Amino acid sequence: MAAQIRLRIELGELRPGDPVPSARQITREHGVAIATATKVxxxxxxxxxxxxxxxxxxVVAARPDAPPRAGRSDPELSRDHLVRTAMAxxxxxxxxxxSLRRLAADLxxxxxxxxxxVRGRDELVRLMADSALADALPxxxxxxxxxQLELLAREQWRVYRRHRWLPHVISMSRPQxxxxxxxxxxxxxRATGGVGLDRETRWYAALTLIAQVRGVATNLEMQAQAEQDTGLTDEEWIESQEPVFDRLAPGRYPTLAALSAEGDVDLTLDGIFEFGLRRLLDSYATLIEDAARRPG
Known part of the structure; x- marks a missing residue:
């Protein structure tokens, strides 16, 4: 696999600055594990x-015939450039x-x-997360x-889809x-200021919204990895499991079997995000209406 890409570079099919197949593309095209593709x-x-x-x-290096420039200190290297390279x-x-060693080789x-x-990898990952969140702030x-809450949630979902590693970095119990x-x-x-909610409810409303979006987003990376490992989309994988489900469900899970027999439901991560966001905001509306009806 490495020889094929090397040959394309030598023949000029891939020119300096052109993207080369990513690890995920290599995995999909050659049917190998992601670890093998990463080694390539x-x-x-x-x-x-x-x-x-x-x-x-x-991408193809500017001078593909030149040896790596290990050991050189680049005065133009900035923290922002390092963070953006790590995010990519x-x-x-x-x-x-x-890793710092791999980034140093790339740079x-x-x-x-x-x-x-940066002091180390932990600080670098924290800076990566902070930079990604900046792109999600309305x-x-x-x-x-x-x-206001819906806009925030949608912007977070958009950035989580772009950076599938991000939800695994952010902690709700021990905020960085x-x-x-x-x-x-x-x-x-700020979105829930002046609507009648008490201080504790406002905190729970804010953090529950953030946790809801992050929770669904933690499945994005697993979904992409599973598709690469199996070569099947979620829909194709579910179809491949139907014979097993048909044998198991009727006896042990009658409700699942009955609902499935009525027809397919298009269950996607985007759909789960949309459903959860609507229902969560509906519940907030009920809290606000109840607060408005309370005397004084």
Whole structure:
């Protein structure tokens, strides 16, 4: 697999700056595990043929015949460039692929050069999460508490779909120091100001909304991984399991069997997000209406 990509570069089919197949594409096209596909790209990086570029994934290096520039300290390297490169790597190959050593190889610098910008991988991942959340924070606040909360939730869902590793980084029980994450909480709390809810309910409403979106989003990476590993979409996989379900369900799960017999339901992660968001905001509306009816 590495030889095929190497040959395409040598023949000029893939030119400097062109994207090369991602680990997920290699997995899908060759039917190998994601770990094997990641090793293919790692080998090409070690040879200096490819590098990671923020927003573009892995691309052909500018000088494919030159050796890697390990050990060099690039004065133009900034923390933002490092974070964006790491985010692009996580988007294409998963968060587990992000390491300071690999980023240093991709950027053509010594690993120690990265420590001028981050203390270690944990800090780098925190900066990646904070940068991603910045892209999800709405810029304008619409009128009405419901419109404001719905906009925030949709922006978060959009960014989670773009960065499938992100929901696995964010903790609800032990919040990290993420200034942009705090801005999301601030937005949600402000949305319920002046509608009659008490302080505790406003906190629960804000954090439950954020947790609802994140909870559904934790399935996005697993969904993509399963599709790569099996080569089947969710719908195709479900169809392949129908004979097993038909044998098992009628006796042990009669309600499941009865509902399934009435026809298919298009259950998707996007649909679950939409249903959950609507029902959650409906419940908030009930809380607000009850608060308005209470005397004084």
């Amino acid at each position: 790209l790692a080998l090409l990086r070690e040879e200096g043929l490819v590098l990671a570029r923020p927003g573009a994934g892995t 790597l996580a988007d294409s190959d998963g968060l587990a692929a992000v 053509g610098v010594a690993t120690m050069a990265l420590h001028r910008h 810029t304008a606040r619409p009128a009405g508490w419901r419109a 120091l993420l200034p942009r994450g705090m801005a999301h909480t601030e937005w949600a709390l």
